[in-house]
Amino acid sequence: DVVLTQSPLSLPVTLGQPASISCRSSQSLVYSDGNTYLNWFHQRPGQSPRRLIYKVSNRDSGVPDRFSGSGSGTDFTLKISRVEAEDVGIYYCMQGTHWPGTFGQGTRVEIK
Protein backbone atom coordinates (compact mmCIF):
# COMPACT_ATOMS: atom_id res chain seq x y z
CA ASP A 1 0.00 0.00 0.00
CA VAL A 2 1.06 3.58 -0.61
CA VAL A 3 2.35 5.21 2.54
CA LEU A 4 1.64 8.87 3.14
CA THR A 5 3.88 10.59 5.66
CA GLN A 6 2.67 13.88 7.11
CA SER A 7 4.79 16.42 8.92
CA PRO A 8 4.68 17.86 11.41
CA LEU A 9 2.40 15.60 13.45
CA SER A 10 1.64 18.43 15.84
CA LEU A 11 1.45 22.08 14.84
CA PRO A 12 0.86 24.81 17.43
CA VAL A 13 -0.04 28.02 15.65
CA THR A 14 -0.82 31.60 16.57
CA LEU A 15 -4.16 33.00 15.47
CA GLY A 16 -3.76 35.01 12.29
CA GLN A 17 -0.46 33.39 11.40
CA PRO A 18 0.13 30.98 8.49
CA ALA A 19 0.43 27.23 8.82
CA SER A 20 1.77 24.59 6.49
CA ILE A 21 1.44 20.79 6.48
CA SER A 22 3.53 18.47 4.34
CA CYS A 23 2.41 15.14 2.90
CA ARG A 24 4.94 12.87 1.22
CA SER A 25 4.01 9.74 -0.69
CA SER A 26 5.99 6.53 -1.05
CA GLN A 27 5.00 6.41 -4.73
CA SER A 28 4.09 8.89 -7.42
CA LEU A 29 0.43 9.86 -7.22
CA VAL A 30 0.08 10.68 -10.90
CA TYR A 31 -2.64 8.43 -12.33
CA SER A 32 -2.74 7.09 -15.88
CA ASP A 33 -5.37 9.69 -16.79
CA GLY A 34 -2.92 12.46 -15.94
CA ASN A 35 -4.67 13.49 -12.74
CA THR A 36 -3.11 13.42 -9.29
CA TYR A 37 -5.58 12.13 -6.72
CA LEU A 38 -4.32 13.73 -3.54
CA ASN A 39 -7.01 15.07 -1.24
CA TRP A 40 -7.05 16.85 2.12
CA PHE A 41 -9.50 16.45 5.00
CA HIS A 42 -10.11 18.25 8.28
CA GLN A 43 -11.62 16.66 11.37
CA ARG A 44 -12.67 18.90 14.23
CA PRO A 45 -12.80 17.35 17.69
CA GLY A 46 -15.82 15.11 18.07
CA GLN A 47 -16.93 15.58 14.46
CA SER A 48 -16.81 13.63 11.22
CA PRO A 49 -14.09 14.60 8.79
CA ARG A 50 -14.73 17.06 5.99
CA ARG A 51 -13.01 17.19 2.64
CA LEU A 52 -11.25 20.50 2.00
CA ILE A 53 -9.22 19.93 -1.14
CA TYR A 54 -9.37 17.37 -3.94
CA LYS A 55 -6.93 16.64 -6.74
CA VAL A 56 -4.11 18.57 -5.07
CA SER A 57 -5.46 22.09 -5.29
CA ASN A 58 -9.22 22.21 -5.84
CA ARG A 59 -11.14 23.64 -2.90
CA ASP A 60 -14.47 22.09 -2.02
CA SER A 61 -17.58 24.24 -1.97
CA GLY A 62 -17.74 26.40 1.14
CA VAL A 63 -14.07 25.99 2.01
CA PRO A 64 -12.52 29.37 2.83
CA ASP A 65 -9.91 30.63 0.40
CA ARG A 66 -7.34 30.82 3.18
CA PHE A 67 -6.89 27.08 2.52
CA SER A 68 -4.75 26.11 -0.44
CA GLY A 69 -3.17 22.92 -1.69
CA SER A 70 -0.14 22.45 -3.88
CA GLY A 71 2.41 19.90 -4.94
CA SER A 72 3.12 17.23 -7.49
CA GLY A 73 4.40 13.70 -7.85
CA THR A 74 5.17 12.63 -4.30
CA ASP A 75 5.33 15.92 -2.38
CA PHE A 76 2.28 17.92 -1.38
CA THR A 77 1.45 20.80 0.93
CA LEU A 78 -1.65 22.20 2.58
CA LYS A 79 -1.37 25.84 3.59
CA ILE A 80 -3.57 27.99 5.77
CA SER A 81 -2.80 31.63 5.08
CA ARG A 82 -4.16 32.96 8.39
CA VAL A 83 -5.22 30.48 11.01
CA GLU A 84 -8.60 31.01 12.68
CA ALA A 85 -9.93 29.37 15.83
CA GLU A 86 -12.24 27.09 13.84
CA ASP A 87 -9.24 25.57 12.05
CA VAL A 88 -8.16 23.49 15.03
CA GLY A 89 -8.34 19.74 14.69
CA ILE A 90 -6.61 17.04 12.71
CA TYR A 91 -5.73 17.34 9.05
CA TYR A 92 -5.31 14.26 6.89
CA CYS A 93 -3.99 13.86 3.37
CA MET A 94 -5.40 10.99 1.36
CA GLN A 95 -4.31 9.44 -1.93
CA GLY A 96 -6.81 7.90 -4.33
CA THR A 97 -4.45 7.07 -7.16
CA HIS A 98 -3.66 3.56 -5.96
CA TRP A 99 -6.20 1.20 -4.35
CA PRO A 100 -6.58 0.95 -1.45
CA GLY A 101 -6.72 4.64 -0.92
CA THR A 102 -4.61 5.53 2.06
CA PHE A 103 -4.58 8.36 4.56
CA GLY A 104 -1.68 10.06 6.22
CA GLN A 105 -1.37 9.67 9.97
CA GLY A 106 -2.79 13.13 10.59
CA THR A 107 -1.47 16.50 11.75
CA ARG A 108 -2.98 18.00 14.88
CA VAL A 109 -3.34 21.78 14.65
CA GLU A 110 -3.84 23.66 17.90
CA ILE A 111 -3.82 27.29 18.91
CA LYS A 112 -0.85 28.46 20.95
Next chain:
Amino acid sequence: EVQLVESGGGPVQPGGSLRLSCAASGFTFSSYWMSWVRQAPGKGLEWVACMKQEGTELYYEDSVEGRFTISRDNAKKSLYLQVNSLRAEDAAVYYCVRGGPKLGPEYWGQGALVTVSS
Protein backbone atom coordinates in the same frame (compact mmCIF):
# COMPACT_ATOMS: atom_id res chain seq x y z
CA GLU B 1 -28.90 19.10 2.02
CA VAL B 2 -26.90 15.89 1.77
CA GLN B 3 -27.53 13.60 4.72
CA LEU B 4 -26.05 10.19 5.48
CA VAL B 5 -27.38 8.42 8.55
CA GLU B 6 -25.78 5.19 9.72
CA SER B 7 -27.41 2.58 11.91
CA GLY B 8 -26.72 -0.94 13.09
CA GLY B 9 -23.59 -0.41 15.14
CA GLY B 10 -23.12 -1.83 18.62
CA PRO B 11 -21.21 -4.39 20.69
CA VAL B 12 -20.29 -7.70 19.07
CA GLN B 13 -18.29 -10.68 20.27
CA PRO B 14 -15.18 -11.71 18.37
CA GLY B 15 -16.24 -13.86 15.44
CA GLY B 16 -19.67 -12.28 15.41
CA SER B 17 -21.55 -10.43 12.69
CA LEU B 18 -23.65 -7.37 12.17
CA ARG B 19 -25.06 -5.30 9.35
CA LEU B 20 -24.51 -1.59 9.06
CA SER B 21 -27.00 0.49 7.12
CA CYS B 22 -26.81 3.99 5.75
CA ALA B 23 -29.84 6.00 4.70
CA ALA B 24 -29.05 8.71 2.20
CA SER B 25 -31.05 11.81 1.34
CA GLY B 26 -30.63 15.17 -0.33
CA PHE B 27 -29.01 13.90 -3.53
CA THR B 28 -29.51 11.43 -6.36
CA PHE B 29 -28.12 8.36 -4.62
CA SER B 30 -27.88 6.24 -7.74
CA SER B 31 -25.49 8.74 -9.36
CA TYR B 32 -22.64 8.43 -6.90
CA TRP B 33 -19.98 6.07 -5.70
CA MET B 34 -20.63 5.17 -2.07
CA SER B 35 -18.12 3.86 0.43
CA TRP B 36 -17.37 2.92 4.01
CA VAL B 37 -14.43 4.40 5.89
CA ARG B 38 -13.55 3.51 9.48
CA GLN B 39 -11.68 5.09 12.34
CA ALA B 40 -10.50 3.09 15.32
CA PRO B 41 -10.78 4.97 18.63
CA GLY B 42 -8.14 7.69 18.78
CA LYS B 43 -6.66 6.53 15.48
CA GLY B 44 -6.56 7.61 11.88
CA LEU B 45 -8.81 6.93 8.90
CA GLU B 46 -8.97 3.73 6.85
CA TRP B 47 -10.88 2.82 3.71
CA VAL B 48 -13.03 -0.27 4.12
CA ALA B 49 -14.94 -0.72 0.89
CA CYS B 50 -16.47 1.19 -1.97
CA MET B 51 -19.05 0.55 -4.65
CA LYS B 52 -19.77 2.22 -7.97
CA GLN B 53 -23.17 3.64 -8.86
CA GLU B 54 -24.73 0.46 -10.30
CA GLY B 55 -22.59 -1.87 -8.25
CA THR B 56 -20.53 -2.87 -11.27
CA GLU B 57 -17.27 -2.08 -9.50
CA LEU B 58 -16.45 -2.65 -5.88
CA TYR B 59 -13.27 -2.71 -3.88
CA TYR B 60 -12.30 -3.92 -0.44
CA GLU B 61 -9.37 -3.19 1.78
CA ASP B 62 -7.26 -6.33 2.05
CA SER B 63 -7.88 -7.02 5.73
CA VAL B 64 -11.67 -7.10 5.29
CA GLU B 65 -11.95 -8.88 1.94
CA GLY B 66 -13.83 -12.13 2.35
CA ARG B 67 -15.32 -11.03 5.67
CA PHE B 68 -17.13 -7.80 4.77
CA THR B 69 -19.66 -7.27 1.99
CA ILE B 70 -20.71 -3.88 0.68
CA SER B 71 -24.03 -3.53 -1.09
CA ARG B 72 -26.50 -0.86 -2.07
CA ASP B 73 -30.17 -0.50 -2.91
CA ASN B 74 -30.57 2.49 -5.19
CA ALA B 75 -34.35 2.34 -4.99
CA LYS B 76 -34.17 2.65 -1.21
CA LYS B 77 -31.25 5.12 -1.32
CA SER B 78 -29.39 2.91 1.08
CA LEU B 79 -25.89 1.54 1.51
CA TYR B 80 -25.04 -1.51 3.57
CA LEU B 81 -22.02 -3.23 5.05
CA GLN B 82 -22.34 -6.81 6.19
CA VAL B 83 -19.49 -7.52 8.57
CA ASN B 84 -18.69 -11.09 9.52
CA SER B 85 -15.97 -12.86 11.50
CA LEU B 86 -15.29 -9.70 13.47
CA ARG B 87 -11.90 -9.23 15.05
CA ALA B 88 -10.73 -6.94 17.82
CA GLU B 89 -8.99 -4.77 15.24
CA ASP B 90 -12.30 -4.15 13.46
CA ALA B 91 -13.55 -2.08 16.38
CA ALA B 92 -14.07 1.42 15.04
CA VAL B 93 -16.47 4.13 14.05
CA TYR B 94 -17.73 3.20 10.61
CA TYR B 95 -18.57 6.16 8.39
CA CYS B 96 -20.88 5.97 5.42
CA VAL B 97 -19.49 8.36 2.83
CA ARG B 98 -20.49 9.67 -0.56
CA GLY B 99 -17.54 9.36 -2.82
CA GLY B 100 -15.30 6.86 -4.46
CA PRO B 101 -11.71 5.74 -4.27
CA LYS B 102 -10.09 8.52 -6.27
CA LEU B 103 -11.58 11.76 -5.05
CA GLY B 104 -12.31 10.39 -1.61
CA PRO B 105 -15.31 11.09 0.60
CA GLU B 106 -17.07 14.33 -0.24
CA TYR B 107 -19.76 13.87 2.42
CA TRP B 108 -19.65 11.88 5.65
CA GLY B 109 -22.26 10.47 7.98
CA GLN B 110 -21.99 10.86 11.72
CA GLY B 111 -20.62 7.34 12.06
CA ALA B 112 -21.71 4.06 13.68
CA LEU B 113 -19.62 2.67 16.52
CA VAL B 114 -18.77 -1.01 16.39
CA THR B 115 -17.14 -2.48 19.48
CA VAL B 116 -15.69 -6.00 19.55
CA SER B 117 -15.32 -7.58 22.92
CA SER B 118 -15.99 -10.84 24.65
